[in-house]
Amino acid sequence: MSEVFTKSMARNIYFGGSVFFFLLFLALTYDTNRDLPNRDNRGAINEQVSLGKRVWEENNCIGCHTLLGEGAYFAPELGNVYTRFGNSTDAIVGFIKSRPAEGIPGRRSMPQFNLSDEELEAVAAFLKYSSEINTANWPPNVQG
Amino acid sequence: MNVLWPVQLQPDVNAIATPPAPRRVRDLPGDFAIWIFIYAELLVFGVFFLAYAFARAGNVELFNEHQQFLDRTTGAVNTLVLITSSLFAVRAVEAIRRGAAASCSRWLAMAVMSGGVFVVLKLIEFADKQEQGITLSTNTFYMFYLSLTFFHFMHVLMGMVILSAVAVKAYRGAYSASRHTGVETGASYWHMVDLVWIVLFPLVYVMH
Amino acid sequence: MQYQSQAVAKPYFIAAIGLFVGQILFGLIMGLQYVMGDFLFPEIPFNVARMVHTNLLIVWLLFGFMGAAYFLVPEEAERELHSPKLALALFWIFLIAGALTILGYLLVPYAGLAKMTGNHLLPTMGREFLEQPTITKLGIVVVALGFLYNIGVTILAGRKTVVNLVLLTGLVGLAVFFLFAFYNPENLVKDKFYWWWVVHLWVEGVWELILGSILAFVLLKVTGVDREVIEKWLYVIIAMALITGVIGTGHHFYWIGAPEYWQWWGSIFSAMEPIPFFMMTVFAFNMVNRRRREHPNQAAVLWALGTAVMAFLGAGVWGFLHTLAPVNYYTHGTQITAAHGHMAFYGAYVMIVLTIISYAMPILRGQKAGNRSAQVLEMWSFWFMTVSMVFITLFLTGAGILQVWMQRYSDAPMAFMVVQEKIELFYWMREVAGLVFLIGLIMYVWSFFVKGDERVVASAATA
Numbered sequence: 001m002s003e004v005f006t007k008s009m010a011r012n013i014y015f016g017g018s019v020f021f022f023l024l025f026l027a028l029t030y031d032t033n034r035d036l037p038n039r040d041n042r043g044a045i046n047e048q049v050s051l052g053k054r055v056w057e058e059n060n061c062i063g064c065h066t067l068l069g070e071g072a073y074f075a076p077e078l079g080n081v082y083t084r085f086g087n088s089t090d091a092i093v094g095f096i097k098s099r100p101a102e103g104i105p106g107r108r109s110m111p112q113f114n115l116s117d118e119e120l121e122a123v124a125a126f127l128k129y130s131s132e133i134n135t136a137n138w139p140p141n142v143q144g
Numbered sequence: 145m146n147v148l149w150p151v152q153l154q155p156d157v158n159a160i161a162t163p164p165a166p167r168r169v170r171d172l173p174g175d176f177a178i179w180i181f182i183y184a185e186l187l188v189f190g191v192f193f194l195a196y197a198f199a200r201a202g203n204v205e206l207f208n209e210h211q212q213f214l215d216r217t218t219g220a221v222n223t224l225v226l227i228t229s230s231l232f233a234v235r236a237v238e239a240i241r242r243g244a245a246a247s248c249s250r251w252l253a254m255a256v257m258s259g260g261v262f263v264v265l266k267l268i269e270f271a272d273k274q275e276q277g278i279t280l281s282t283n284t285f286y287m288f289y290l291s292l293t294f295f296h297f298m299h300v301l302m303g304m305v306i307l308s309a310v311a312v313k314a315y316r317g318a319y320s321a322s323r324h325t326g327v328e329t330g331a332s333y334w335h336m337v338d339l340v341w342i343v344l345f346p347l348v349y350v351m352h
Numbered sequence: 353m354q355y356q357s358q359a360v361a362k363p364y365f366i367a368a369i370g371l372f373v374g375q376i377l378f379g380l381i382m383g384l385q386y387v388m389g390d391f392l393f394p395e396i397p398f399n400v401a402r403m404v405h406t407n408l409l410i411v412w413l414l415f416g417f418m419g420a421a422y423f424l425v426p427e428e429a430e431r432e433l434h435s436p437k438l439a440l441a442l443f444w445i446f447l448i449a450g451a452l453t454i455l456g457y458l459l460v461p462y463a464g465l466a467k468m469t470g471n472h473l474l475p476t477m478g479r480e481f482l483e484q485p486t487i488t489k490l491g492i493v494v495v496a497l498g499f500l501y502n503i504g505v506t507i508l509a510g511r512k513t514v515v516n517l518v519l520l521t522g523l524v525g526l527a528v529f530f531l532f533a534f535y536n537p538e539n540l541v542k543d544k545f546y547w548w549w550v551v552h553l554w555v556e557g558v559w560e561l562i563l564g565s566i567l568a569f570v571l572l573k574v575t576g577v578d579r580e581v582i583e584k585w586l587y588v589i590i591a592m593a594l595i596t597g598v599i600g601t602g603h604h605f606y607w608i609g610a611p612e613y614w615q616w617w618g619s620i621f622s623a624m625e626p627i628p629f630f631m632m633t634v635f636a637f638n639m640v641n642r643r644r645r646e647h648p649n650q651a652a653v654l655w656a657l658g659t660a661v662m663a664f665l666g667a668g669v670w671g672f673l674h675t676l677a678p679v680n681y682y683t684h685g686t687q688i689t690a691a692h693g694h695m696a697f698y699g700a701y702v703m704i705v706l707t708i709i710s711y712a713m714p715i716l717r718g719q720k721a722g723n724r725s726a727q728v729l730e731m732w733s734f735w736f737m738t739v740s741m742v743f744i745t746l747f748l749t750g751a752g753i754l755q756v757w758m759q760r761y762s763d764a765p766m767a768f769m770v771v772q773e774k775i776e777l778f779y780w781m782r783e784v785a786g787l788v789f790l791i792g793l794i795m796y797v798w799s800f801f802v803k804g805d806e807r808v809v810a811s812a813a814t815a
Binding site: 017018021025029031032035036039041042049057063067075101102106107136139140141142 | 382385386388389390393394397398399400402403462463466467471472475477478479480483514518536538539540541542543544545580583584585587588590591594595598599601602605606607608609610611612614615617681682684685686687689690759760761765766767768769772
């Protein structure tokens, strides 16, 4: 056996293996999409929630906070902020609204985004919707 | 840098033009590259089996309860089918070692057809589960059952593709008594697929 | 330089280093904001600094990858680049678009930037790492397509080496998976699920192909080991990377609303993800040990070996630390993630770009290698940056362990901000390590301007 380890076989394994595992990934993705309606709280998505997601994105909230654990680690997790704030969208609105424009001396502070009432309600509704996604019991406790 | 190689996993990398490679490597039939793949696959299945055992230990009753709804008869038939097809692959390698390319090609075709039988039986089984509304998310037992059997199922398909390619090459006379690494490579992969099933079937379908 | 057109790599490398400096400066600003919360507030709030820090990283790595491709593809294909003019034009387009985007982040409130660029037409902004205005994203696609065309035509018309083919599949994958950046459904779970198709399938998928092929190319050049050997190990290593990494995406699906079987699939496959990185380390050391020549560019050899080791530590070991679902349940979205992110990005991607720059830049400047003094300084910068990155990682890991303990694991969990104050010491130490990194970076940049005894290099080159 003169060629125990050939480049062509290594190549076949690269291409064959990649295609194989990508197909498997697609199969699992297909199943995930089939199962998502049971978990992703899509029934709660209405125009307000949709607008709230836009407000969330266009103010780059993810640049400081995490949402379902993803984002920056500078400010608290917000996937469960609705429950942390006592199941109250009003509390969320009040918090965002009351941030001082010049910050708090020596401390981290959330900027004052000057959102309209409609936007404030929407982002709170979005966070309520997020808190009701089935995340396999994550985070471990209410502190996020 | 040989201290970095506690096991001589790698053939002498600079000796490509000048064999012999280290003995252990030469002793493996087929191309060494497929063995890296086989080891990796066995590792994945091994970890998956361990995960199964771990999850089962925490949910013995759930596992035992749902295990009885699995189709053991089809599973047993499929075991026989795969072992037989492995035998066909052995005969194919024997044939090409004698230089009998046509015979080799026929044995490989039979191995592929047995693989086809396995696939059909498996599809019937999956369809049955699907009809009962059983999915990966039904419970932990079915998650493992479907994950392991589907993952293995894809390996059977992959093995059939490999053996078909080898069979066609053999038919066209690409192999001979002195040059037949490709046949051994394909057969090695097929045996791995068989071996995994031989562990999987009793573990998931039978053992209480 | 074997082919004239390789020269287009030079501006790409220079831009990469320039943006790298910017990235580190903003990293230091953020590090300070961690301990002095009102630093530069409200002029540069943390989210803006972070966006600049991460976006500069991505952009300069892309500059580095493109420069690497323009340098190595002609040499591997044994022909001139299809169109050096196109390469230069794309360079300026990319640089100006990138600079405008960064200026936009800094000068305009983000919501204003979204409005100015018409985000409502096709909303893609405001997701981590994909903060760029939609129009910038479209620009990236255009640049990527032009780049792929240029490189693709060159590769397909020339000698098709494994290094080139693997690089090409990696670059095509990079472009293809970026398209998921344009998919932003209102359903948050789906948004997150496919967001990872860009982020994970980049850094733990196709980017590894780019990393592997650049590393293979440099090893080929500096060791003189048989191409056949290097190429087939390249195939095996990247095959392992994709076999483990594609399903390994599942480790991001544990807690975002995806089905729970991902906890098993993700854990099992991502537990294997260190294997290709380990193989890469063994491979790199093995090749260097079996070298058939003493290349005068010892700095490049050091970078290549450093990449292999640090990629294994950062991506492999620190990734494995928190990849298993039961562990990740507690560590998800903490400073542990930040620790892993820092060392993995530095070890795998920063270092591979610095490797190819180290190898190529002297050649682009008409020498085989930098002079001895320049190389010595460059190697010192290697150790400053690498060791300080190890410390940054260790301090963040320490911060993360305490954070997990106090905020997630203990019987009386404390609030996020309370915990942050308790672990302040670790953030101070991280900032100090960051300053050392900056010193290393200054030394690195300085090494390009060091004049030395050229005769030493000349004699080494003929040896």
